[in-house]
Amino acid sequence: MTRPVLEIAGLRVAYGDGADVLRGVDLTIAPGETYGLVGESGSGKSTVAYAVQRYLGGGGRITGGRILVDGTDIGSASEAGLRQLRGRRMAMVHQNPATALNPAMRIGRQLAETPRLRSGEGGADPTAAILDVLRRVRFQYPEQILRRWPHQLSGGQLQRVVIAMALLARPALLLLDEPTTGLDATVEGEVASLVREIADQSGGMAILYISHNLGLIARVADRIGVMYAGQIVEEGTARQVLKAPAHPYTRALLASLPGNPLIPPGQRLRTIPGLVPRPEDLAPGCAFAPRCYAMQPGLCDRLMPLDMSAAPGSGRGHVARCLRLGDAPQPPAEAATVMPRRRAGGRVVDVVDLCRSFTARRAFGGRAGRVVAADRVSFAIGKGDILSLVGESGSGKSTIARILTGLDIADSGTAMALGTDIAHRPAETRTKELIAAIRIVFQNPDNTLNPAHRVGRILRRALRRGGRAGSAEEVAALVEAVRLPADAADRRPGALSGGQKQRVAIARAFAGRADLIIADEPVSALDVSVQAAIVELLRDIQAQHGSAILFVSHDLELVRHISDRVVVLYRGTVVEQGSTAQVFGLPRHPYTEMLLAAVHPPDPDHVAPELPACNESAATEAPGLCPFLPRCHRRLPLCAATPPPERVSAEGHAIRCHHAPADLMQLLPTVTKG
Amino acid sequence: MTAGADRTTTPARAGFLVRLRGSRLLRSRSATVGLAILVFWLVVAIGAPWIAPYDPTAIDFAASADPSPSAAHWLGTDAIGRDLLSRIIFGARTTFLVIPLSVFSAFLVGAIAGLAGGWYGGWTDTILARAGDVMLAFPALVLYIILITTFGPSLWNIVIAVTLTYAPGVARLMRGQVLAVKGLEYVLAARAAGESPIYIMAAEILPNVGTPLIVDLCLRTGYAVILVGTLGFLGLGLPPPTPDWGGMVVEGVNLMTIYPHIALLPAAAVTSVVVACNLLADGFRETAR
Numbered sequence: 001m002t003r004p005v006l007e008i009a010g011l012r013v014a015y016g017d018g019a020d021v022l023r024g025v026d027l028t029i030a031p032g033e034t035y036g037l038v039g040e041s042g043s044g045k046s047t048v049a050y051a052v053q054r055y056l057g058g059g060g061r062i063t064g065g066r067i068l069v070d071g072t073d074i075g076s077a078s079e080a081g082l083r084q085l086r087g088r089r090m091a092m093v094h095q096n097p098a099t100a101l102n103p104a105m106r107i108g109r110q111l112a113e114t115p116r117l118r119s120g121e122g123g124a125d126p127t128a129a130i131l132d133v134l135r136r137v138r139f140q141y142p143e144q145i146l147r148r149w150p151h152q153l154s155g156g157q158l159q160r161v162v163i164a165m166a167l168l169a170r171p172a173l174l175l176l177d178e179p180t181t182g183l184d185a186t187v188e189g190e191v192a193s194l195v196r197e198i199a200d201q202s203g204g205m206a207i208l209y210i211s212h213n214l215g216l217i218a219r220v221a222d223r224i225g226v227m228y229a230g231q232i233v234e235e236g237t238a239r240q241v242l243k244a245p246a247h248p249y250t251r252a253l254l255a256s257l258p259g260n261p262l263i264p265p266g267q268r269l270r271t272i273p274g275l276v277p278r279p280e281d282l283a284p285g286c287a288f289a290p291r292c293y294a295m296q297p298g299l300c301d302r303l304m305p306l307d308m309s310a311a312p313g314s315g316r317g318h319v320a321r322c323l324r325l326g327d328a329p330q331p332p333a334e335a336a337t338v339m340p341r342r343r344a345g346g347r348v349v350d351v352v353d354l355c356r357s358f359t360a361r362r363a364f365g366g367r368a369g370r371v372v373a374a375d376r377v378s379f380a381i382g383k384g385d386i387l388s389l390v391g392e393s394g395s396g397k398s399t400i401a402r403i404l405t406g407l408d409i410a411d412s413g414t415a416m417a418l419g420t421d422i423a424h425r426p427a428e429t430r431t432k433e434l435i436a437a438i439r440i441v442f443q444n445p446d447n448t449l450n451p452a453h454r455v456g457r458i459l460r461r462a463l464r465r466g467g468r469a470g471s472a473e474e475v476a477a478l479v480e481a482v483r484l485p486a487d488a489a490d491r492r493p494g495a496l497s498g499g500q501k502q503r504v505a506i507a508r509a510f511a512g513r514a515d516l517i518i519a520d521e522p523v524s525a526l527d528v529s530v531q532a533a534i535v536e537l538l539r540d541i542q543a544q545h546g547s548a549i550l551f552v553s554h555d556l557e558l559v560r561h562i563s564d565r566v567v568v569l570y571r572g573t574v575v576e577q578g579s580t581a582q583v584f585g586l587p588r589h590p591y592t593e594m595l596l597a598a599v600h601p602p603d604p605d606h607v608a609p610e611l612p613a614c615n616e617s618a619a620t621e622a623p624g625l626c627p628f629l630p631r632c633h634r635r636l637p638l639c640a641a642t643p644p645p646e647r648v649s650a651e652g653h654a655i656r657c658h659h660a661p662a663d664l665m666q667l668l669p670t671v672t673k674g
Numbered sequence: 675m676t677a678g679a680d681r682t683t684t685p686a687r688a689g690f691l692v693r694l695r696g697s698r699l700l701r702s703r704s705a706t707v708g709l710a711i712l713v714f715w716l717v718v719a720i721g722a723p724w725i726a727p728y729d730p731t732a733i734d735f736a737a738s739a740d741p742s743p744s745a746a747h748w749l750g751t752d753a754i755g756r757d758l759l760s761r762i763i764f765g766a767r768t769t770f771l772v773i774p775l776s777v778f779s780a781f782l783v784g785a786i787a788g789l790a791g792g793w794y795g796g797w798t799d800t801i802l803a804r805a806g807d808v809m810l811a812f813p814a815l816v817l818y819i820i821l822i823t824t825f826g827p828s829l830w831n832i833v834i835a836v837t838l839t840y841a842p843g844v845a846r847l848m849r850g851q852v853l854a855v856k857g858l859e860y861v862l863a864a865r866a867a868g869e870s871p872i873y874i875m876a877a878e879i880l881p882n883v884g885t886p887l888i889v890d891l892c893l894r895t896g897y898a899v900i901l902v903g904t905l906g907f908l909g910l911g912l913p914p915p916t917p918d919w920g921g922m923v924v925e926g927v928n929l930m931t932i933y934p935h936i937a938l939l940p941a942a943a944v945t946s947v948v949v950a951c952n953l954l955a956d957g958f959r960e961t962a963r
Contacts, residue, residue, distance in 0.1 A: 405866045427866050435868040442859040450860040452881030465867045508863070 003071060004028040005172050005206035006035075006052065010065035013044075013051050019279040020063060021047055023230040026308075029173070029223075031204040034195075036221025036238065038211060040527040042276050043227040045210045049175045052208070053092060054082055070172045087115040090173040091166035095181050097158035101150040107161055108146030114168040129168065136201075137164045138194060156187035160194065167198065174198075174207045180216065184392040185554060189598040189608060192219045212528060214254065214602035218242055221604075223317075226250050229277055229287035235308065236318030238604040246311035247320040248294045248328050255331045256532040259557035259601045269532040269561065270331060275497045276527060286323065291529075294328040341384050341543045347416075348516045348548045349404060349438075350380045354413035354423060356399055356572075373399035375572040375627075376413070379565075381516065381548045386539075388551040388559040388580075390595070391569035397552045399572075401518045404550065405440045406430055417516070436466040436512030441538075443521035445501035449493035455479070455504050456489035459511060466512025482507040482537060499530035503537065510541050517542065520552045535562060556599050560584050568592050571627040578653035587664030589655050590634045626657070634659060705957020708892075711950035715943075719766040726760035730917045741933050752922065752936050753929055761917040762943050768918050769947065772829060772902050776836035777895050784841035785887070788848025789875050792856065799849070806842030814839045815908075822910045829912065832905060836898055847890055851883035889955045896951030903944045919944050 006029040013022040022044045029035045039045040050056050052067055054074050067074040070089050072081065094100050102110060111130045127146075134142035137160040150158060159179055166174055176195065180188040196219060199207055209220050217224055217238070224241040226234040226249065234247040245251045254260065255270040263269065274291040283290070289300040300323055308319035312326055322328060356374040373396040381387045389397040402408040404415060406427030415423040418434055427435060442448045449458060459478050463470040479488050482503040493501055502522060509517050519538065523531040539562060542549055553559050559566060559580075566583040568576040568591065576589040583592060597609045611633045626644045629635065638658050646656040655661065700706050718725060727748075728734075734747070738755030741747075749758040787806070791799040818835045825831050855861060856879070864878045905911045906920020919940040926937030 406868075407862055407866055427868050428871075430868055432868065435866070440863065440866050442863065444859055447859040448863065450864075450878055450882065453877075462867065465869070505863075 002031055004030050004068075005070055006208065007068040008048070008052070008065065009067075011048070011051060011062065011067060012064035013047050013056065013060060014063050015056075015061075016059040019282070021230050021279045022051070023279075024065065025227075025230070025232055027225055027232060027235070029206040029208060031172070031206055032199075032202065034199045034207040034209055034220055034222045036209045036211065036217035036224045037227060037232075038214060038217050038224060039227030040212055040276050040529060042229075042278065044230040045227050046177050048227075049092065049177045049208065049210055052173075052175060053086055053090065055086075087169050089171055090175060091169040091171040092175040092177065093159070093162050093166050093179045095178040097155060097162045098150070100162045101158060103150050105150075106146065107148050107150065107153075110150075111146075111161070111165055111168060114165060116169050130164075133164045133167050134161075136167065136198065137161070138190075154187075155183050156190060159183065159191055163191075163194065163198070172204070172206060174205055175210075176207065177210045178212070179209075181211070181213075185556070185598040186392065186594055188216065189219075189600060192216050192600075193608065193610075195220050214242070214257065214528070215259075215600035218602045218604045218606070219600050219608065226253075229282060230279060231287065231321060232308075233288065233322070234311075234320040236311065236314065240311070240314050240318040242602050242604055244311075244314055244318075246314065246318065246325060246328075247288075247322050248292045248324075248331070249288045250320075251328075252291075252293065252331050253529055254602060256529060257557065257602065258532070258535075258555070258561040259599070261601075263561075269536055270333070271533040271536055272529040273533070275499055275530060286321075293331055294324055296324055299323055341546070346383050347380045348383055348385075349422075349550075350414075350416045351400075351404075351423075352378050352414050352416075354378070354400065354403065354415060355411045356396070356403060356408065357411060372396075372572040372627075374403075374410070374413075377569070377572070377574050378413075379567050379574065379577060381550060382564075383515075384542075384546050384548055385564045386542070386549045386551055386562055387565045387567065388553055388563040389567050389569060390553060390556060390559055392554065392595075394571065395569040396572035397569050398520055400569075401440065401520045401550065401552050404438060404516075405518055406435070406438075432465070432467060437515040438518065439509035439512065439514050439516075440518040440520065441502070441505050441509050441522045444525050445498040445505070446525075448505045449501055451493050454490060454492055455484075455496070458504065459489065459507055462508040462511035466514075468511070478507045478511060481510070481541060497530075498526050499534055502526060502534050506534075506538055506541065510545060510547070514545055514547045516548045516550060518550045518552070521554070522551075523558070524553065524555065531558075556595060557601075568595070573627050574654075574656065575628060576653075576655045578649075578651075582649075582651065582653040587655065587661040589657055589664070590632050590659075591628045594631070594633070634663075702957040702960045704953040704960070708950040708953030708955075708957060711946055712954070715766050715947060715950075716770060718763055719770040722763045722767050726757075726763040728757035728760040730756065730760045730764040732756065741929075741936060743935065749939055750933070750935055752925055753933075758922075758936065758939055761922060762919070762940055765917040765919045765922060765940060765943065768912060768916060769899060769902070772832055772912075773895060773898050775829075776833040776902070777840070777891065777898050779833050780837045780840035780894070780898075781844055781887075781891060783837055784844025785848050787841065788845035789852055789879070791845065792849040792852025793871060793875055793879070802845065803849070806845050809838055809842045815904075818905060818910055819908075822905070827910055827913055832902060832911070835905070836901060839901070840894055840898070844887075844890065844894070847886060848883065851886060852879055855879050855882050885958065889958045892951045892955035892958060896948040896955075899944055899947045899951070 008025055008027050011022050011025040012020045014020045025048060027035065037045045037048060050060070051062060052069065052074065062075055069085060072085060077085070108130065112126055130146070131142045134145055139145050139160065145161070153161065180191045183191065195207070195209065199220070209217065211217050221238050224236065224238050225232045226241065226247065228249050234241055234245065234250050241250060242254065245254055252270070252272045256272055258269055260270070272291055277287060283301065285301040285304060286292070289295045292300065295301065303323060308321050309325055311318040311320050354374050354377040357370055357372045359370050377400060379387065389400060391397050399408060403410050403423060406422065406425060409426055410423040413423055414421045418437055420434065422430070422434065456475050459475045460470040463474050468474055475489055476486065479486060484500060484503050488496065488500065496504065522538065523534050526534060535558065538549070551559065551563060563580045566577065566580050567574055568583065568589065570591050575591050576583055588596070594611060597611055600606060600608055624643045626632070626639055629639050632639070636658050644656050644658045646654055647661060648654045649661065655664065657664065734751060734755040734757065738751060738753065741751045741753060741755070743750040747757050747759070749762070751757055752761065787802050791802040817838060821835050822831050861874060861878050864874050902911065903920030903923065906918045907924045909924070911918045911921045922940035923937050930937055
């Protein structure tokens with residue numbers, strides 16, 4: 001067997017005087033292998049990547065174990081020795097490409113700054129090497145890219161440049177830390193398939209790919225390590241871990257995903273109780289025991305499963321850290337079913353021809369550019385319905401949510417609610433009744449609550465605004481309704497976890513009569529294991545109140561799971577809308593097709609459909625024409641001449657495209673790689 | 675859902691002083707030293723009539739021949755024989771009256787202007803910002819000289835002078851803080867709940883912009899001590915017999931080569947207060963977050 005490129009044994013890392021955040025991590029990566037490290041926030045997965053470079057920053061130190069990169073002991077290497085390794089033997093790609101590149105330097109010059117090229121190891125013609133690597137990261141015209149500034153490139157292009165920069169080092173070990181988090185799903189899939197391609201062609205480069213996204217990991221990794229609370233709790237090939245998970249945590253995590261094939265749409269998602277523990281809160285015993293469905297009192301809460309043991313009935317190399325590995329059951333099905341909802345008929349909100357655009361102004365009154373956030377958007381939300389708005393960033397879905405909430409006003413068009421047009425009424429001028437009827441839940445749990453106020457005060461104020469007394473009993477009832485501990489009312493948001501904060505935000509939204517709850521990406525900032533519980537809470541309370549929900553999300557699996565109706569937006573235009581079955585079925589708009597192609601379930605055998613490439617520079621945008629034209633893979637000559645018609649089927653499924661529905665019934669042939 | 679239970683560090687219903695980060699603040703050594711110096715001077719200022727050995731304006735002709743420290747006058751006297759220790763002690767009264775008044779007034783004006791400009795934006799913001807720019811662009815000393823020579827030296831004119839100089843800076847700081855917080859989701863939530871602008875500014879924004887303002891307050895208090903000292907030095911301070919540290923320095927400057935203590939001792943008093951304010955500012959900065 002060849003020597004592994006990365007060998008980590010018993011690694012322990014602590015920050016400051018705190019408890020160890022890594023509690024004995026072992027992993028090895030062979031040449032040419034891609035290792036996917038998955039875990040939720042706080043599991044220590046990024047710390048592993050930083051420790052490998054011995055770049056732990058202020059206060060971080062390795063308290064035990066050792067790391068060998070290509071045979072060099074990182075712990076005892078000198079600073080000069082480390083510099084020789086970084087940027088040559090190993091290279092790292094960070095999460096945010098926008099800050100990884102120097103905004104004041106052209107791409108070509110930045111790539112030439114790579115240590116290996118600067119020291120003349122790149123051969124006689126470094127530019128040729130740079131162009132070659134840019135072609136490898138799929139730039140069609142690398143010469144043009146060299147002359148660009150970072151701000152002229154999109155997020156996905158920037159991340160490809162950063163990967164190109166890492167590849168220029170010709171590293172033995174490539175570290176990727178959440179390289180696609182924050183990018184749109186379509187771009188995310190593109191970067192993941194690029195990483196897979198690089199891995200296949202690299203000839204011996206080892207890759208450590210860190211992510212919280214099981215679908216992405218399934219797409220890129222040969223082997224997978226699942227981290228929980230500073231330890232790897234399960235390891236094996238991608239197929240072993242994802243298809244026959246042995247550890248209860250992995251099993252519960254996979255079962256809680258909305259795309260879980262065992263749970264048909266509309267059914268209740270499986271939830272994992274509790275939250276990821278912090279290193280200093282760890283009780284004796286297995287770290288997952290407090291949340292584990294298979295926890296055996298007297299065993300799991302006493303003994304620490306120290307060793308990885310072979311998963312029974314699975315192949316070689318599949319190991320897990322669990323005391324009940326032999327007899328742990330599969331996660332139980334959720335006992336409760338989804339509450340029946342009152343869909344009484346009638347509409348809560350009726351949006352007609354809503355328009356909103358933003359003009360960027362320059363100093364002295366010049367106009368810099370116009371961004372269309374909503375262009376003649378029309379849809380209606382029925383009483384008790386869940387309607388989802390989907391689309392990539394910049395599609396205008398949040399703008400529509402803000403207009404309905406009164407945080408922004410429309411340029412034209414109407415939105416009728418409770419008999420009044422709310423499209424032009426900012427919250428400041430709305431009646432108390434209207435404000436109580438339409439409430440919002442925001443995306444970011446850390447900013448959604450005022451850190452200076454106690455939860456009780458926040459809820460009391462919300463109750464009063466919703467026309468109630470705001471008594472202690474009412475606050476307590478709300479706290480209980482969102483299943484928070486009773487003493488939560490006395491705490492400040494700083495003392496709550498992300499999921500708990502989002503529960504308070506939901507309680508705040510339902511403090512009034514709440515005819516319509518606008519949920520703007522309410523779970524996308526939460527850990528995977530917490531998401532399902534929050535979504536189910538939202539649905540339960542919605543059912544109790546008979547409220548409708550406008551659910552803004554980019555997570556198509558989740559949208560498919562919970563929605564009654566779906567509206568697909570692209571650059572402010574509704575390109576498709578209909579019932580969930582209609583939108584997720586056929587015929588589908590080319591953009592919906594592209595979005596669905598980017599969905600990747602946590603299944604290594606899933607073949608991602610690759611849509612035919614389209615030449616983006618061949619088409620120009622023009623007002624009135626289909627906004628999706630520049631990216632469309634089904635472009636017709638007609639598209640560049642006239643705006644597409646909206647065709648509505650007899651069942652109410654609307655698609656705005658020149659293609660006849662019959663054409664769109666045919667999915668394009670999938671391009672399979674390899 | 676119980677793991678969060680022990681994450682609170684302060685008791686649920688803490689008193690005002692604890693909530694002022696008192697306990698945490700005192701863990702910082704620089705803050706403790708700064709606070710101790712300020713408390714010392716405050717006690718001196720309040721107890722001046724009982725602590726001071728002499729009347730600060732009484733002239734001891736015998737001592738004026740040799741103003742050096744002696745058994746009768748521990749810190750010596752000034753050139754015309756007034757007890758220096760007593761004058762410094764009563765000078766603290768002047769300082770601790772003028773400084774808090776003027777700094778408070780500057781912060782009140784600046785904070786309101788900054789809140790209004792940051793929150794409303796548009797024309798309100800432009801007018802307030804430009805007015806502040808004009809004030810900052812005007813040489814401060816010229817402003818004082820015009821103001822005080824026109825209206826005469828008095829406590830209130832000094833307060834107005836300090837307010838005009840400091841309020842624009844405070845407003846800028848406040849405006850920046852407001853802009854940073856204004857777009858956060860809890861402020862949007864309050865707007866969506868139909869809260870009034872006054873409520874949002876007072877209850878949602880103000881509590882979250884405090885720390886940089888408190889640090890700035892401490893620093894500006896220190897500068898204001900220097901500023902008021904400078905005014906006294908230029909003869910623009912409080913009218914003569916009132917003991918004023920800045921004025922005392924200027925009275926001693928002529929004798930600097932022979933009797934340096936006459937100028938240096940009040941200067942040291944000024945310095946101690948400035949240093950104390952800076953230490954306190956450092957303390958707040960350390961304990962913030």
